[in-house]
Amino acid sequence: MKKTISVIGGDLRALTLAGLLAEDGYSVRIFGFDKDIDTAGLTKAKNMHDALMAEVIILPIPASSDNVTINAPYAKEQLLLDDFLAMIGATKLVLAGHIPPAVAVRFDREGIAYIDYYNREELMVKNAVPTAEGAIGIALSEMPVTLSGAEALVIGYGRIGKILTKLLTALGAKVTVSARRWGDLAWIEGSGARAVNTAKIADGIELYDVIFNTVPSLVLGENELAAMNKNTLIIDLASVPGGVDLETAKSLKRRVIWALSLPGKTAPISAGRIIKDTVKNILSELEVG
């Protein structure tokens, strides 16, 4: 018997996810997509009760942004979490992306099983590609020079830093990457980039045409911003609190673009596919177990 899945709320990513799950043979209903978006080929649930009849319920990224309603920008009317919690039975499985703590507490209290797919390693790894491409798109639009031949600094060698380094190198940029551990510094050199200790990025910082930050703590403070060239473009990809002292940057007239949530913004269909792959992995693990 094929599994029934409801996709409640979300944007084009959620809709892409719903379509792909239907293509894979699941019985899929969507809820919260009433306006401004093309839902051709998909089955809509009539109401929250109808939506909650499925075995698996999928909530968007983030599941809620106000702790009161489900995040559903294409719903005509608000989808209240109270309604959701009142009607959902304890036997359902909820998959949600980035569940706020206040919401998680209520799920726990009601005994609802949930899994945060946004925490999954494979989703985070795969999201690094649309994030890095989005960052490169910004650089290509905003820089008066080509990336080919440009001096680029990538701060941090985690998932996004690794993909960015690869793409920038492929585009012909001269890439320097900062990290803290010997092993990471060795990997950076092995990838064909220059390695620099994060503690020393102020040295020579005036040479960069573009700086990409991926570290979510203050790495570009007063020292670094003052030493920098006024034409350098800073693209901050780090989640809150970011890596740039924005006030100082403003007073020094540094060009900073804080680019958050790029996968959903610049490549929503790819982001939807990534969520779908992750959801399938979760379901296959549960089945095996």
Add this chain to the structure above:
Amino acid sequence: MKKTISVIGGDLRALTLAGLLAEDGYSVRIFGFDKDIDTAGLTKAKNMHDALMAEVIILPIPASSDNVTINAPYAKEQLLLDDFLAMIGATKLVLAGHIPPAVAVRFDREGIAYIDYYNREELMVKNAVPTAEGAIGIALSEMPVTLSGAEALVIGYGRIGKILTKLLTALGAKVTVSARRWGDLAWIEGSGARAVNTAKIADGIELYDVIFNTVPSLVLGENELAAMNKNTLIIDLASVPGGVDLETAKSLKRRVIWALSLPGKTAPISAGRIIKDTVKNILSELEVG
């Protein structure tokens, strides 16, 4: 004794050119940069007469767009070609980019030696990089999927087609390139892309996420446009008349972006550096001769 050069008219490319020539030790004056642009560090000619005192005169790309004035968007007042021709002596060398035929005729009549630097092989080759990067920037902004994993068609394997193929492949796209000659088709396969005869691009055209055209003659006509997927993005890089039947494309609601003059728009400083390299090559050849 160092050469004197005047840069008359143009945009940020011309200004970049002037700055780089000055850095190389030439005595440089600029004329036609009075408003809305930072000319710090550069010497301005007082008037057309003053500007024409130099041994070498550099006009922009295009030298004129109306055959009456020199193309000078940052000049407060129009720079008339009549004035230019009246005051310039026959001993000057004029380097201009893309000289309109009507202007060339007048230069010839006055016996003014000129060289069109826009025709130089090395400039055209080097401009392929900012053009290809600009096209990729458009694709990254406009496509709902990542280039990594996307199906891309590049029509034409000239300068821009070659660089585009390389960059798209490097970004992880699945690239198909069309050409007509066996030798080109062999090169395409050697570059890691799939090769298809341009006469047969309609076959399977519905599979592409993005199509880049570089051929300046009708290659995407009614057949191809009808066969295409409605979500496919077409980026036409070909100069007039372009390669897309725009009327049919409009009636079929195909997404077409005709992106002209990308180097000057998206990477003016790099474009200025390329002009500078070309001007230096021209001057070195004249000296040797």
Add this chain to the structure above:
Amino acid sequence: MKKTISVIGGDLRALTLAGLLAEDGYSVRIFGFDKDIDTAGLTKAKNMHDALMAEVIILPIPASSDNVTINAPYAKEQLLLDDFLAMIGATKLVLAGHIPPAVAVRFDREGIAYIDYYNREELMVKNAVPTAEGAIGIALSEMPVTLSGAEALVIGYGRIGKILTKLLTALGAKVTVSARRWGDLAWIEGSGARAVNTAKIADGIELYDVIFNTVPSLVLGENELAAMNKNTLIIDLASVPGGVDLETAKSLKRRVIWALSLPGKTAPISAGRIIKDTVKNILSELEVG
């Protein structure tokens, strides 16, 4: 009605070619493969007369190396050109690789139509890949340092030079390429390598860990060899007369490897596939015409 083809003489390349043509539906016979090679699945001609019954006759690369016999290292007995010419009718089409002038004269005299597939642009382009890979294989075996990070000079930016530059860059070498024309120098820079004028390769030549020559005329003479580092490995890929003054190189104890005919030696099956693609292109052109 399917075409009949005979493959007469040659090595593993010719045998691969025969097998692939048979897979494509041609009726194929082989002749001159009697010893030391596995011909399973292929039909052998009984004798020269039998071999010459086919519509298309394919001779190897080179067709003959002594102008007396067909080049057939796996034949038990010599295949005499005299026999071949005596028995072949004027209606046959002969495809041969690298036909010696003395043999071509005899073909002409007998009125035998022949095409030299070794001259075809697509074959030469495709052969650049196995040649470049072979050269890199030699470098990897012979150099005491990794190509990653090594300083490499590629002399000449023709087919092999282009592919070599791409592969060396991909492996992380620091690549300098020499050429003579501005356009080529621009392409080299666009490919991410350093460009140097061939006339000036002696400057800084002591820095290279490895030098690949692709130009078949003296480019590494006494000057260059004397200026070079004693540890530098020279790999000469140029056909006769090569690009290295071998006598001087020997007296100066420079390490020179003259690597000829790499595709057939290091990747005979790929080389056979390339010949097959070329033969198919030739046949398709003849049919259309």
Add this chain to the structure above:
Amino acid sequence: MKKTISVIGGDLRALTLAGLLAEDGYSVRIFGFDKDIDTAGLTKAKNMHDALMAEVIILPIPASSDNVTINAPYAKEQLLLDDFLAMIGATKLVLAGHIPPAVAVRFDREGIAYIDYYNREELMVKNAVPTAEGAIGIALSEMPVTLSGAEALVIGYGRIGKILTKLLTALGAKVTVSARRWGDLAWIEGSGARAVNTAKIADGIELYDVIFNTVPSLVLGENELAAMNKNTLIIDLASVPGGVDLETAKSLKRRVIWALSLPGKTAPISAGRIIKDTVKNILSELEVG
């Protein structure tokens, strides 16, 4: 005051290390290099006693292969560990690569401080480059087809697997990589290769032209070997016990090359540089501490 260092035993790697440390300003002596190797520019210790006067003593990889002598292939006479232990004072620091347990026990007993530089993350990461290049060199020599276009399987996505994947992809191979974790599988896809679960590598295994194993446990057993194509080349890079059932491979006539210790064999100078970088990191950490 500059540090004194003795390099005792080893091969070209150790000699390169000694030379580079001397270039960096250390006072370096070598011991155990009396025959068949060029030691120009280096200072030789007169005897073991003299060699042990330095503050830091560097032993080779492996430090000993018989637990009786120091591994010193270029020494005229054996360097006995007994002598070494008898003469060395407890105040010295010994840096050694791959110290056998039996030797480590004796060092401990004598209270000699030692650090095994072969265990350092950065050395292992950097050694992945010469190892991967060596493996590719073997593939280029041994395969009858080009790597460009070849189907390649890389088993394991650790250090060597990652670098191999990158280089093979860059050379135009169609690369499949096996791993076990979702996160690794996501990384593999992100790198442009196909990902396959290691448990399922037998599926489709007959398609590969070459298989590189990096996992030091039995992954290519009877099942996999039987399913394989007889022309497939297996290159096993895993340390003892390797990843291939060699007996079965032999009875099935599979082509297996077990390539151990590639960095030292194919790129000894690069391997020496890597040891030097690692030794410097160790010394800088000790100084700070």
